Amino acid sequence: MFTTVLASTHLGNFIIATAAFLVLFLLIRLFAWKNITGIFDQRAQKIAHELDQTEKALQSAEIFANQRETELKGVKAEADKIIEGATLVGADNKKAIIKAAHQEAAEIKERARLDADKAREDAIESVQKDVAQMAVDLAEKILKEELTPERKVALIDQYLDRLGDK
Template sequence: MSTLINSTSLGNIIIVTGSFILLLVLIRIFAWKQITGIFKAREEKITKDIDGAENARKQAEALAQKRQEELSVAKDDAAKIIDNAKEIGDAQGAQIITDARAEVNRLIEKANQDIAQNKAEALSSVKGEVADLTVLLAEKIMTKNLDKSTQSDLIDQYLDQLGDA
């Protein structure tokens, strides 16, 4: 029995091995090119995907670098615009201050001229009134023969009239 089991086992091994070899030969003849073609296509697709991903990464890095450079340029431009605006504002502020000072000086000069003119007019008016009062006093003194107290009263009255004017 042991020989039977051994021979059956040996026979099974030979049949299985033969079937396996036949299967390998048939696969090699009929399907090997398709199987290797599938693996080759898959390998090429994976290679293309890896290359595409690498190219996309490089493009993304280049775009990020370009964006960073443009952002830097934009920041520089913004800083220049702000500096120019500050300079223009300072210049306009200085011009406004200069114009205001010139206007103040002009108004002060005009006020001084008006004061001098009003003073001259007032002095002229006072001189005229003093002259009129002096003539009037002289007339009264000439027309009256006055004693000392009447003459003193007349002069006091004249000075009061000058004070009112």
């Protein structure tokens, strides 16, 4: 008997709890279900919206990064061109400077050679005149006669001709 009462108490409690749950579920379904699902729907929409905005921001950031990378490559290429141009200009300037220096050195060398040749010719001419004058003076002393200027010139020319043959 006690088991039947206990079994019926359990069954009664189960039925009451089930009925209370169903009534509570029905009341929630009638009055609060739309609000609860609305809150969940709003939350889901908010999360979806934030995900969309995050994705757009990420795409925008990728586009911006690609643009910056492209600009950086362009600037690097331009810098490389400038450096290459400066290197070529520097090499050309170096060649021009070296060429000018060689030309100037050749000109200085030629002028020095011409100056040396002229100095040598002047020295030879001066020595020839001095030697010729000495020869005339010596001949004058030997002959003990005074030579006329025409005779002096003739002797000098004759002596110079002999010196040139040697």
